[in-house]
Amino acid sequence: LRKGVWSFCLFAAGWGLATLLTPCVYPMVPVTIAFFSKQEKTGRASLVLAALYSIGIIGMFTVLGIAVSVLMKEHGGVASFGNNPWVNLFVGAVFVVFAFALFGAFELKLPSGLVNRVAGGGRTGYAGALFLGFVFSVSSFACTAPFAASVLGLGVQSGNWLLPGLGMAVFSATIALPFFFLAAFPGMLRTMPRSGGWMETVKHVCAFVELGAALKFLGAADIGLLEADLFTRPVVVALWGAICAATGLYLLGAYRFHGEKDEGIGSLRVLIGTSFLALAVYFAAGLSSGARLGPWESFLTAPEVESGTLGASPGGS
Numbered sequence: 001l002r003k004g005v006w007s008f009c010l011f012a013a014g015w016g017l018a019t020l021l022t023p024c025v026y027p028m029v030p031v032t033i034a035f036f037s038k039q040e041k042t043g044r045a046s047l048v049l050a051a052l053y054s055i056g057i058i059g060m061f062t063v064l065g066i067a068v069s070v071l072m073k074e075h076g077g078v079a080s081f082g083n084n085p086w087v088n089l090f091v092g093a094v095f096v097v098f099a100f101a102l103f104g105a106f107e108l109k110l111p112s113g114l115v116n117r118v119a120g121g122g123r124t125g126y127a128g129a130l131f132l133g134f135v136f137s138v139s140s141f142a143c144t145a146p147f148a149a150s151v152l153g154l155g156v157q158s159g160n161w162l163l164p165g166l167g168m169a170v171f172s173a174t175i176a177l178p179f180f181f182l183a184a185f186p187g188m189l190r191t192m193p194r195s196g197g198w199m200e201t202v203k204h205v206c207a208f209v210e211l212g213a214a215l216k217f218l219g220a221a222d223i224g225l226l227e228a229d230l231f232t233r234p235v236v237v238a239l240w241g242a243i244c245a246a247t248g249l250y251l252l253g254a255y256r257f258h259g260e261k262d263e264g265i266g267s268l269r270v271l272i273g274t275s276f277l278a279l280a281v282y283f284a285a286g287l288s289s290g291a292r293l294g295p296w297e298s299f300l301t302a303p304e305v306e307s308g309t310l311g312a313s314p315g316g317s
Contacts, residue, residue, distance in 0.1 A: 004158070005166070011154065012167040015147045016174025021202040024143030025175065027195050028136055032179055049129040050183035054176035056133015058169065061148060065168025068152055072161040085225030091153040092217030095210055098146030102207030104257055108142040129183075133176070143203070146210055147171070153217060197263040204257060205272075208247040212240050216300060234287055240300055241283030248276030 019025055032053070101108050137144070151171050155163035182188055219231035249255065251273030253265050265273075286293045293300070 005160075005163070008154065008158065008163055008167060009170045012151045012170040013174045015151055016171040018202065018206050019144055019147045019171075020175055020178060021199060022143035022206075023195075023199045023203065024140040026199055028140065029179070029182060029192065032132075032136075032183055047184050049126065050180045052126055052129040053133045053136075053183055054173075054180040056130045056135075057137055057176040057179065058133075058172040060134055060137035061144075061168045061172035062165060064148070065152065065155070065165040068156065068164035069161050072156065072164065085221045085223070087156060088217045089221035089225060091149075091156060092214045092221060094149050095146075095153060095214035095217065098149055099207045099211040099214065101142075102146050102203050102210060104204075104259070108145055136179075137172075144175075147206070150210060150213055154213075157217060157220065197261050200257075200260060201251070201269070204250065204260075205247055208243050208250075212243045212300075215239055236300060237283050237287045237293070241280045241287065244276045244283060245280035248273045248280060251276065 098108075100106070148168065148171060151167040152164050155167045215231060215236050219236055222229070222231045251265075251269050253262075256262065283293070
């Protein structure tokens with residue numbers, strides 16, 4: 001159980017890091033620095049301001065996670081909630097919708113009246129720093145929602161009622177930590193790369209991963225509800241291979257999304273793209289041999305598929 005919790009926390013932290021590099025979040029860095037530079041506070045007072053801003057970000061997401069945790073605990077059995085096929089079908093569908101949002105098929109927006117009301121506080125000082133953290137969480141909803149939903153969804157399926165709240169705390173703390181250091185030490189801003197088209201690339205890559213993550217939940221729904229054998233182990237492994245291949249080809253410049261500018265392909269992008277293609281070959285080898293994919297298996301497939309009770313190859317172990 002402890003190993004599973006640590007793995008989940010690493011997943012939440014990784015998704016928080018990916019969120020930091022999206023177009024809705026990364027450009028908030030100079031806005032944050034501008035706010036704190038106007039406060040004319042130094043030393044301990046500056047650190048307090050930075051801490052309050054971070055608490056504002058963490059608080060918004062963690063409250064959401066705690067609400068989901070409470071819902072799980074009160075649902076007459078934590079495990080039954082996580083294994084409920086309707087819950088898994090809903091979460092899988094949400095993943096697919098959010099993946100297409102990250103691809104740019106449509107834009108996620110909160111009601112403009114709500115955003116304007118939250119952003120119109122005009123506070124300064126310590127209260128202003130805390131409030132700005134809340135505003136950040138609301139205004140960045142378009143990019144943060146798909147990643148937060150991923151963390152919540154995996155926490156729900158785990159059957160451990162503590163994980164949604166814990167996951168949101170880790171996820172939001174990962175987002176808030178760089179803002180804390182930049183608010184406390186504005187000079188660090190000069191060492192950061194400028195905003196640019198690379199953020200759209202990060203968002204699209206995360207969309208591919210999110211689309212793949214939906215397979216785990218749709219597979220669980222298939223087992224308990226649809227019983228159509230749509231998401232057997234060979235199908236899930238093949239789809240993951242196709243997703244990795246599509247991601248690798250995208251990073252290597254084989255195609256671009258609508259409206260995406262051609263800003264060249266750097267060495268880092270080539271390295272990551274090649275890694276995705278290597279993963280595609282890895283999944284193809286696992287598909288043809290039927291061999292277990294090691295620790296990957298539990299993250300890619302529903303438990304019944306992983307254990308071989310649904311569509312496993314005879315050669316699997």
